[in-house]
Amino acid sequence: MVRINILTLFPEMFSALNCSVIKKALEKKLFEINVVDIRDFSNDVHKKCDDYPYGGGAGMVMMAQPIVDAFKSLNLTSPKVIFTSPRGKLFNQSMAKEFAKNEDIVILCGHYEGVDQRVIEILGAEEISIGDYILTGGELPAMVIIDALARNIEGVINNQSLEEESFSTGLLEYPQFTRPEIFENKAVPNVLLSGNHKDIQSWRFDKALEITKRNRKDLFVQYCKNNYRLIDAKSKDFERLVSYKKNNVFDYANDANDKEVKKIKENIKSYKIIAIKDKKIGFVCIKKIDDGILLDEMYIDEDYRNNKIGTDIIENLVKENKIVYLWVCKNNLKAIKLYKNLGFEIVEENSSKYKMKYTRKDKK
């Protein structure tokens, strides 16, 4: 069983954990919390636990002796020790999962200006921050960490809830609704009432992508890069490929429609659809030519551009092939720079594009 020991100067604050899901989990003995008052271990007659900082400066520092004695009183052999600190690594969901795997956890809550540095070394503590702001003490961060890690202890939350929550999938969660169907003239989206599981899943996935892109571009870029895949194009994709090009390819002539369909049909084996799960977001056309391969076309929907998918596709091509060619617009200076960095050089040009070639240099 996970046992969390909290070293604090303000034990009364932890009564806030005695509510809701955490209270039930404690009652069911799914994990245990042991709050230790550091002040009880002070050797000072007035139970003083803080002193002025060496070297001067504002505020007080928590002294080493009461903390180290409080820690030793726990008599633990190899606990996971956390010191809540704005200097620490930023706490996240995967840390919450990792921490929950430990049997004995000790969380030291700082106060005032922090703790004597020697305590951190003696306890072998990992410094963990809950965000880029300064709080009065480590008690609230400790409760944040305990709440998040407790959710990952077997039996505290049902597993399906955990799987669908923000961060577990790499995306933020889709919007949720409950009864009534209409509230202040706002209706629940129809699809959620349809009973069609596939449509509901697809709507939720779209919304999760949209919200993640809007609020956490960093997570969105990572998700796209980790989850895109290339699927062989099928004849049912002809129209889609043509309309992609019609709407988006800069030098596409409207009257070229038939010619394009014919070209795609003839070369369908060279086309691959770029997809994230079942969502089609673009295509590539990769052909074998004399001495290597040619990335003849690459199109990515506007919403998914600049997410490293294109770069990743090209990086994989140069990893897998000794010689790679591609065409790039002369005015796309950013792409030209990127390709040059990957080792491409210009070998040919027409009025609007450069042809670039990558040749893998064999190691001597």
Ligand SMILES: C[S@@+](CC[C@H](N)C(=O)[O-])C[C@H]1O[C@@H](n2cnc3c(N)ncnc32)[C@H](O)[C@@H]1O
């Ligand atoms: C006022 S803060 C001390 C800040 C410290 N002087 C500094 O600049 O890094 C007092 C205590 O609150 C806790 N604390 C404050 N902000 C925190 C955060 N963002 N994450 C984790 N702990 C925090 C730490 O335990 C810290 O020792």
